[in-house]
Amino acid sequence: MLKRTVFAGGTVFDGASTSRVDVAVSGDRIVDVGTGLDGDDVVDCSGMSIVPGLFDCHVHVMVRDLDISRAEQEPFSLQYYEALRNLSLLLDQGITSARDAAGADLGVKRAIEQKLIEGPRLQIALVMLSQTGGHSDLHLPSGGSRSMSMMMPHPGRPRAVRDGVDDVRRGVREVLRAGADTIKIATTGGVMSPGDDPRHTHFRDDELEVIAAEAAAAGTDFFAHAQGTEGIKAALRHGARSIEHGYHLDDEAIDLMLRADAWLVPTLSATRAIVDAADRGVPIPAESLALAREALQAHRASFARAVDAGVKIAMGTDSPPYAHPSASNLDELQLMTEASSMTPQDAWRAATSSAAALLRQDGLGSITPGMLADLVVVDGRLDDLRGLRDRIRHVSLGGQRVR
Structure with a gap:
């Protein structure tokens, strides 16, 4: 018994x-x-x-911190050992379920399931599909490219940069073949990627239509890194299950979220982590730091408006730097209440039952x-x-x- x-x-x-x-x-x-x-x-x-066991719906367990210059000098395989530590740190904080939003491959997930390593229940997206010049494109003005390990293709992680309907379709299929639970795309630029802009809209309607159709055919869905207003709307019109970040939400975008029954994963920790890292002396590129500082207030204001309108919220952090001793994924709960009308109980709900619903985890939350x-x-x-x-x-x- x-x-x-x-x-x-x-x-x-x-x-x-x-x-x-x-x-x-x-x-x-x-x-x-x-x-x-x-x-x-x-x-x-x-x-x-x-x-209930807590959820973080937006982590990157293959990454230690925001110091890209340091990471570029590390051996490729080191990311797996950093994931070992990061997964353990998530459990330390009571995070028993997480969605890795690019980086972790099927081997990491299976190592947890087979109890070779310890970690939370993990859903994986493998990569973030984006267009040339988008958030996953690591091209530099010098003609070279950044070598961020979590973005680099390898036998378990298909290439992320895709252009045109046929290439996008193949990209979704390759990611699913490699073991992804869900598809992540970037419909805008981002803060930490060189040369693009969070306000610019990426992927055209015919490409987004194919992404949605291929995900649905495989019985899954897609979620969108989306910071600029028009990119948020484009993702929602094509059925994105969640919007990640959502820096610049207008009334139409919020209305689309409500009508689509979509979630917002605000990651308020993300912009703050970039600014805090720069203040500590981490060499954040000047362009990225300027974008992060610019986004801080707009991000908080958009989140507050979404909460007031009744948009569904799920907790996600974009993984604050694991290596910094004062960083905690759980800080996101306090940030959500400070930035909006959410109560502490609302924040706990975003990290438990609402997050479980977003990730379709019926037995949890x-x-x-x-x-x-x-x-x-x-x-x-x-x-x-x-x-x-x-x-x-x-x-x-x-x-x-x-x-």
């Missing part, structure tokens, strides 16, 4: 609301939620809070009987979002304590 463990005496956020109840786990499942529950083992959660037992015990009250990384006291993944 399987052992029954009860988490008792804490405040439980079940993915929707909070209450003072106990949670019973047996095997890999939550089996009971209520008061006065009995078990073979009891975890005393007095003065603590219990939440809430604390109810029958759900997988991904649980996080947090010291203190959930309405205090400060210093969350240092307040994690227990992390269970499928009923097994991993932290």
